[in-house]
Amino acid sequence: MRLIQAGLLALLLFCCGAPASADVAVPALTGRVVDQTGTLSSSDQAELSRKLADFETRKGSQIAVLIVPTTQPESIEQFSIRVAEAWKIGRKKVDDGAILLVAKNDRKLRIEVGYGLEGALTDATTKRIIDEVIAPRFKSGDFAGGITAGAERMIKVIDGEPLPAPAAKSEWSGNSDVFEQMFEYAPFLLFGAVFFGSILRTVLGRLLGSLAFGGLITLGMWVVLSSFPVALLLGVIAGIVSLIGDAFGSSGGGGSSRSSGGSWSSGSSSSSSSGSFSGGGGSFGGGGASGSW
Template sequence: MSDGAISVNTIKTVLLALLLCFAQAALADVDVPQLKGRVVDLTNTLTSDTIDTLNQRIRSFEQRKGSQIAVLIVPTTQPETIEQYSIRVAEAWKIGRKKIDDGTLLVIAKNDHKLRIEVGYGLEGALTDVTSRRIIDEVIAPRFKTGDFAGGISAGLTRMIGVIDGEPLPAPAPEASHGSDVDWNMLSSIAPFFVVGAIFVGVVLRAMLGPLIGAGAAGGLVGVIAWLVVGSLLAGVVIGGVAFLFVLIAGSVASAGPPGRGGYSGPSSSGWSGGGSSWSSDSSSSSDSGGGGGDFGGGGASGSW
C-alpha cells in the first residue's frame, strides 16, 4: 500500500514539473527577430512586392534625410505589453544615427490588435507622443480595421516622414562610392592618360626598384590617383591593374631589344582580354540590415484597432 502511494506521489510530482515547464515556455518573452530589412513581417501579412516597395521608400528617405524608420509585424507580444516589447526591439535594433538618435520604430502585434510608434530621443520634439497617437488613431488604425494592413502602414509612413522632414537634422553622410556609381564613359576617356603616365613613371621606378616591383609601384600609384580623381575604389583598382600590366609588358619589350639577339621577342598576344574582368554592379549595395546606433527612451504612443 505504501509503495503504491509513493508511486502515485511520484507520478503527480512528475506531471506537476511538466506542467510548470509548459507554463514557463508559454510565458516566455517573444524573441526579437534579426533586422534583415527596414520592414520585417513575421506574419506573412504583406506580399514580397509590398515589402520591397516599403523598403525602397524608407531607404530613399534615409538617404535623403538621414533618419531611419523600421516596421515590425509580429503575431503577438504576449506575455509582454506592446510597450515593453517595442522598447526591447528598439534597443536591440538601434534604429537611428548614433548620438543623433533620429530613429522611429512601428511595431504591429497583429493577433493582439495593438500597435505602437516608438520614437528615438532626437525626434521626440517633432514626433511627439500626441502626434504619434494621432497618426495611429487617424491614419493607421482605420485602415487596419478594414484589413488593409499594407495601406495602413504606407499611409502611416507617409505621415511620419512628413513630420520628420520638418525637423532640422544633420545631413546624412555621403555614402561610399561603389562600382554601380562609376561613370564608365568618363572613366574610359581619361584612362589612356593614366596609362601613358604610368609608363613614363614606370620607367623610372623599374630602374630604381626592378621590373616587377617597379611595375607594381607604378600601378599602385596610378590606381590611388585614379581613385581620388574618379571617386571610386573599383575604378582605381581597375586602372591600377591595367597600368601595372602595361608597365610590365612595355618595360620587358623595351629592355629586350630587337628580336634575334637572344632577348625577349615580344608577346604573341596581349596576355589579357577585356572579358577577363568580372565586375559586380549590385544596386542593393547599401545595406538595410542594421541600425545606426540610435537610442530610445520610451517616447511615442500606442493604440489598437
Template sequence: MKAIWVALLALLLGGAAQAEVAVPPLVRRVTDLTATLDAQQTQTLEARLAAFEAKKGAQLAVLIVPSTQPETIEQFGIRVAEAWKLGRKGVDDGALLLVAKNDRTLRIEVGYGLEGVLNDATAKRIVDEIIVPHFKRGEFYPGIESGTAAMLRVVDGESLPPPKRAAASGKYDIESLFFIAFGLVVVVGGMLRALLGRFPAALLMGGALGGLAWLMVAPLLVALLVGFMAFVFVLLGGSGRGYGGGGVGGTSGGG
C-alpha cells in the same frame, strides 16, 4: 512522487508558454513575421524608407509580429528599440512602427532626436486617425503605407544633421575625376600649350587639375596623382604632326 513530477512538468511547460517573444535581427527596414505583406508591398515600403534615410539621415523601420504576449506592446517595443538601435549614433533619429497583428495593437517608438516633432501626441494621432481606420477594414498594407508616409512627412520637417555621403560614392567620384581630367588635358591643355608654351602650360594644368581633384575627392594622394599626370600629358603631348592626307586635287588631263 509521480504527482511531483507532473507538477514540475506543468510548471516547466507553463514557463515556456510565457517566454518572451524573441526580438528578430535587424536585417532590413521592413520585417514582417506574419506574411501580411506581399513581396511587392514590402519592396515598395523598403524603397521609400531607404530613399528617405539617404536624403534626411533619419532611419525608420517597420516590424510586424503575430503577438508580443506575455509582454505588452510597450514592453516589447522597448526591447526592440534597445536591440535595433535605430537612428544615427549621437543623433538618435530613429523611429519604429510596431504592429502586433493578433493582439490588435500597434505602437510608434521614437528616438530622442525625433521626440520634438514626432512626439506622443503626434504619434497617437497617426495611429488613431490614419492607421487604425484602415486596419479595422482589414486593409493592413494601406494602413502601414499611410502611417509610414505620415511619419516621414513629420520627420522631414525636423532640422537634423545632413546624412553622410556613402563611402561607395568615393569610387564613383574618382573614376569620374579621371575622365574629366583627361578631357580637360586634351582640350584645354592643347590651347594653353599654344598660348604659353609647353612647360608653363603643363605647370598650370597640373596645378589646376590637382587642386580640382583635391576639392572633389578627399585623398591627397589621388589629387597629387591627377596633377602629375596632367603635367606629364601636357608637357609631352602634341609633339607629333597632324595626321592628314597629302593628295593633290584636280583632274588628270588626258593626252
C-alpha cells in the same frame, strides 16, 4: 523535511510556469520592413522599403517596420523597447530612428520613437497618426495601406524637424560595423595565411599561391561584409602575410580558416528588398504611442 518539500514544490512551480512566460524573441533586422506574418506582398514590401531608403538618403533618419503575430506575454510597449534596443535604428548620438510595430493577432500597434525625434514625433503626434491614419485602414482590412500611410505621415513630420545632414557615404565609410568586423576577422585571416596559405603556396608556388589565397579571402569577405573595398583590403593584407608566411614556419599543416556568422545588417530575407541595412546606433527611451483597431 518540510523545508525540503517546500523547496521541491517551489522548483516544480517554477519549471511549470517558466515556459508559459517565455518572451517572444526579437526578430533579426533583415531589412527596413520585416514581416513575420505574410501580411504584406513582396511588391508592397519592396515599395515601402524603397520609400524608407530614399528618406534615409535624403534626411539621414531611419524608419523601420516590424509586423509580428503577437508580443504576448509582454505588452506591446515592453516588446517594442526590446526591439528598439536590439535594432538601434537611427544615427548614433543623433538618435533619429523610429519603429512602426504591428502585433497583428493582438490587434495592437505602436510607434516607438528615438530620443532625437521626440520633439517632432511627440506622444500626441504619434497617437494621432495611429488613430487617424493607420487604425481606420486596419479596421477595413487594408493593412498595406495603413502601414504605408502611417510611414508616409511619419516621414512628413520628421521632414519638418531640423536634424544634422546625412553624412556623405562611400563604400569605405558607409558603415563602421564593417571595420569593426575587419578587426574581428583579423586573427582568423592571420592563422589562415600562415597555415592554409602554405598549402596553396606548396601547390601553386609561393607567389601564385599567395595571390590565390588573397583572392579567396577577398571573395569570402565580400560576401560576409558586403563591402568590396574593405574585402579587397583584407585580401591584399592576407596575400602579403601569406607571401611572407614562410618566415613564420614553412611546415604549416592543412588547417583551414572559416568565416562564419555573417552580419545581420546584410539582410537576405524575402522580407527585405533593401539590400544591406543596419541600425546606425540610435537610442530609445520609450517615447511614442500605442493603439489598437
